[in-house]
Amino acid sequence: MDFDIVIVGAGLVGASFAMALRSAGLKLALVEAQPPAHADDNWDSRVYAISPGSTAFLQTLGVWKRLDSSRIGAVHEMHIFGDADAQLCFSAYEAGVAELATLVESRRLQSVLWQALEHQHNIELICPERCVALQLGEDAAELTLAGGRTLRARLVIAADGMHSWARQAAGIAAEEKPYGQMGVVANFACAQPHHNTAFQWFRRDGVLAYLPLPGQRISIVWSTPDDHAAELLALAPAAFCARVAEAGKNALGELGLLSPALRFPLARLRAARLVAPRFALIGDAGHVLHPLAGQGVNLGFGDADTLAQVLLQREQFRDPGEIRLLRRYERARAEDILALTLVTDGLQRLFAAPGGAAAKLRNAGLNLINALPVVKNLLIRRALG
Numbered sequence: 001m002d003f004d005i006v007i008v009g010a011g012l013v014g015a016s017f018a019m020a021l022r023s024a025g026l027k028l029a030l031v032e033a034q035p036p037a038h039a040d041d042n043w044d045s046r047v048y049a050i051s052p053g054s055t056a057f058l059q060t061l062g063v064w065k066r067l068d069s070s071r072i073g074a075v076h077e078m079h080i081f082g083d084a085d086a087q088l089c090f091s092a093y094e095a096g097v098a099e100l101a102t103l104v105e106s107r108r109l110q111s112v113l114w115q116a117l118e119h120q121h122n123i124e125l126i127c128p129e130r131c132v133a134l135q136l137g138e139d140a141a142e143l144t145l146a147g148g149r150t151l152r153a154r155l156v157i158a159a160d161g162m163h164s165w166a167r168q169a170a171g172i173a174a175e176e177k178p179y180g181q182m183g184v185v186a187n188f189a190c191a192q193p194h195h196n197t198a199f200q201w202f203r204r205d206g207v208l209a210y211l212p213l214p215g216q217r218i219s220i221v222w223s224t225p226d227d228h229a230a231e232l233l234a235l236a237p238a239a240f241c242a243r244v245a246e247a248g249k250n251a252l253g254e255l256g257l258l259s260p261a262l263r264f265p266l267a268r269l270r271a272a273r274l275v276a277p278r279f280a281l282i283g284d285a286g287h288v289l290h291p292l293a294g295q296g297v298n299l300g301f302g303d304a305d306t307l308a309q310v311l312l313q314r315e316q317f318r319d320p321g322e323i324r325l326l327r328r329y330e331r332a333r334a335e336d337i338l339a340l341t342l343v344t345d346g347l348q349r350l351f352a353a354p355g356g357a358a359a360k361l362r363n364a365g366l367n368l369i370n371a372l373p374v375v376k377n378l379l380i381r382r383a384l385g
């Protein structure tokens with residue numbers, strides 16, 4: 001056997017899973033198609049809201065302390081507005097936590113994870129490389145790489161994202177529903193201080209979020225129909241800033257563009273199973289959510305943490321690719337994945353529905369939750385991870 005475990009895809013989820021097993025006495029390989037982009041001083045347009053639960057996981061991996069703290073944003077309050085007069089507010093102070101979420105640039109997080117991986121003697125990073133064939137046998141899995149090398153392992157992990165090659169090669173079906181929307185992301189300097197408050201507006205043309213970065217800066221995610229996203233990206237910078245400021249009710253005054261706007265197609269995806277003999281899915285390879293709750297990568301970190309714990313706690317010498325062991329992981333993740341898929345998909349549909357009756361219902365719902373501390377507390381506990 002060349003390896004105990006081969007992980008296909010070293011994005012945030014695959015890389016964090018490998019780090020979670022760094023001291024397990026297992027021999028690991030990570031196959032990644034593209035090396036991560038270099039993190040320079042420019043603000044990365046791709047910023048993630050990381051839950052306190054995920055922060056704690058990244059701390060146990062020893063990677064959180066490698067991040068430059070002057071580039072991390074903190075959310076102390078969150079104000080959500082409906083498309084009528086409804087409002088829902090969450091506060092870290094009321095929830096009894098230091099922050100509701102932290103904001104981290106994708107490139108920087110990826111880069112500290114890779115730096116940490118390069119120091120692990122039991123982890124081989126094979127990059128850039130693609131996999132071309134997978135065979136899941138009784139005693140071992142065999143993965144053939146485009147360069148001709150064949151890797152034999154007890155277990156193969158698919159962490160290769162939404163369009164997972166490995167999931168398809170393992171014959172696991174997935175239900176995919178495109179939303180017909182794009183997530184438009186960009187960073188801005190704002191004229192007024194944000195006081196570590198995140199804002200989210202459910203609008204007729206989608207969902208717009210302002211997320212606080214350090215200083216007077218914000219990152220936005222505007223989930224909006226494809227044609228509107230194309231129109232926004234075609235605007236000159238000054239017109240784009242004015243459009244985003246106006247859509248955000250000028251909550252932070254004038255905006256100045258700090259990083260180029262990018263767009264990502266949005267879809268929901270759910271794999272029929274998370275495991276098969278000698279095979280498991282983690283992260284977006286197994287489930288993709290609408291970004292309105294900012295929970296996709298947090299859910300993936302939960303997968304990585306849970307699967308690593310199952311493997312670390314197995315009886316000594318037990319085969320890590322054994323299906324009964326892998327089912328423990330699948331069972332442990334089922335509730336979180338289902339709950340977040342239903343909530344994000346349900347909210348997306350509720351706010352996309354046309355007509356006055358739907359508008360009344362959704363806005364009354366937001367006001368009702370705001371008036372019910374117990375429900376608010378339940379929601380916040382789940383979001384904190």
Ligand SMILES: Cc1cc2nc3c(=O)[nH]c(=O)nc-3n(C[C@H](O)[C@H](O)[C@H](O)COP(=O)(O)OP(=O)(O)OC[C@H]3O[C@@H](n4cnc5c(N)ncnc54)[C@H](O)[C@@H]3O)c2cc1C
Pocket residue numbers: 008009010011012013014031032033034047048049050129130131159160161162164165166183184185221264265266282283284285291294295296297298299300
């Ligand atoms: C607009 C937007 C905003 C978002 N905001 C948030 C947020 O604030 N908070 C949050 O929690 N989530 C957020 N998400 C979700 C988040 O981006 C994803 O859940 C997360 O990136 C998934 O990570 P992953 O490692 O599973 O997959 P990916 O990031 O897709 O990584 C997969 C890796 O596999 C590699 N790969 C692919 N195919 C192969 C192959 N055949 N062989 C080898 N390597 C391969 C790729 O190069 C890549 O490095 C957002 C998503 C969008 C679209």
